[in-house]
Amino acid sequence: MTTYDPERHAVLLADYCVTARPGDRVLVSGSTLALPLIEALHRVLLQRGARPVVRLSYPAQTEDVQRFASDEVLDSLHPVEIEDARALDASIRILTPTPPAPDIDVARAARHRAAQAPVAMSTLHPRWNLTLYPTAFGAEAAGMTLPEYEAFVARAMFLDTPDPVQKWGEIRDFQAGLIGRLAAADDVHLVSEGTDLHLSVRGRTWSNSDARRNMPSGEVFTAPLERSANGVAHFDLPTLYGGRVVRGITLTFNDGEVVEARAEEGEDVLRAALATDGGSRYLGELGIGTNVGIQHPSMNILFDEKIGGTVHLAVGQAYAENGGTNRSAVHWDMICDLRKGGTLSLDGEPFEVNGQFV
Template identity: 50%
Template sequence: MIHPLHERYADLLVAYCMDVQPGENVLLNLESPAMALARPLVRAVLARGGVPHLRVSYPELTEDLLACAPEAFFTAEPTLELAEIRHTHAWLRVAAPTNSRALQSADKTKLGKLQTRNRPVQNLRLKTKWCGTLFPTASGAQDAGMSLDDFERFVYDAMFLFDDDPTARWLELREQQAALIERLSRADEVRIIGDGTDLRLRVGGRRWVNSDGRRNMPSGEVFTGPLESSAEGTVTFNVPSTLRGVEVRGVRLQFREGRVVHATAEKGEDLLKAQLGTDEGARYLGELGIGTNSRIQRPIKSILFDEKIGGTVHLALGQAYEETGGTNASAIHWDMICDLRQGGAIYLDGELFQENGVFK
């Protein structure tokens, strides 16, 4: 029997997030703990006339690739994956972590090589109707400091699944974010002020994107790609992040003419340095985002949720999104978060835009 909430979740992903149309090939990538969603997702795709293709991975897959794959694997072209993504119209990934620290001791250099190998597939995936989401697991609940029941309620509430009409709520948020974008689109310089942070970026001529749940579920952010050579100053990320299962805390980056010239971290500095060394583009910013989801009030060590916290900004090292007009190219795209709700501010061309997490 299909759980009614899982059915509602699948319908939101298929009908709203990916807007599956008749005849479209839909690639459904599930981590095995999320198998409860497999049947409702397949049925939802079929109901809209799409063609579902289910792919299931096990939790230790990346660990095994890093530990067991020969060097030739990391340098070989991913021909099969490329062929598949070229025939894919909509792409979904359902993460369901069982151990968020699984890669804590992994070879960081090999991790970078794996990302480089997957980059051509990633670039093509971004041209599909893609969406990433999270299925609540006991591991995720533990990282969030919640019971599994509380964590499930938190996750589904952030997606508006308990509302009478989740799609209507996402459309409402879209309108609210459109008003923010109207103001942001008139700005040339964005200045971010906070504890250990004073960073200036230029965004004139770039497009701001309304992230309203169609690419991430949950969502709630507006973002753009800053001019590649514009970042000047220092930023301290006061929300811990986890990359490929490795926790990184207290990252501090100094920029000059857009490039990271100095980087430190209280925890995970070896990963930080390895990621910055992935390629030249890894030292430049590919994204500036502003979180707006009021249902998410605290970090849970999942970037999908944490970067959407209302009153935060996030910056991503590496690959820019083509739709913003950004041109930075890299095998990585690593979002890191700065919470501005206590003593932080955003200025647009010298005019106060947000203070202590509240828009003016």
């Protein structure tokens, strides 16, 4: 069985994902559960001449802020926090899957996420990466043993290959071919069980996600025109949002805005997220997963949105690099599995059928 090696993971993050250079101030943030990877990253960054800034948290730290913080602390950042974040050259955030916290007030959690928006990695500097360290709960959520889950994570990142950077280069080239067709498209029509949605990507730029910002990756994405989505979208893969399971989401769009929202489980979380701010009811992203090394969901969006044969839509924040103008503290990816009989068409021509590119 493939084994997960935090040392190989650290080298890939430092050298490929953020390209650490001498003198760079690189933030490494994650919970104590990820200590083996954090220690390895600290060593590798020092060897590259960088200045690592390590910020450890305990596993339930964010939830405790959302439970116990005063309104002032919950809803705002100290000026020093903002200035310190702006002084970073690059950042690596390590996710460590932990059990959901069912007693969190979803409205307070949404307020906290909104307050953190000014120091979000994607708004501060171009060199940032979001990755994951395999935990026992992550394995349980994915329906695997811990060794199986560690192997799953390693395969998804191509850490099991002699040269992971070369493999990501191959994915980049394949995705560039997809973008060649997508860049000429206007109308995108998504059809699957419970889904019949039109949206426009006319004039928008497509990004080739080759794991420099998400490790693992394997997707192409853009920002739909903000007022273009019309129809119904059903998302059949469950997600975790703010530590809560949300399952069976159905959104109805009218001229870009979510006008009706339902969920089979976690509907209160869905409604709270959509009420966060003026941009949280509009789409910020359309993404197409290409990573065939990820074949089944693991209840972690970093992996699940990359599954080859799936499409995801995100409500909320759009990336300016794609031409998107929607702004929000929310960016929630929701996944539709085309492998079960779905079709993605571009200007009336099939582009992906049953999870296979035409």
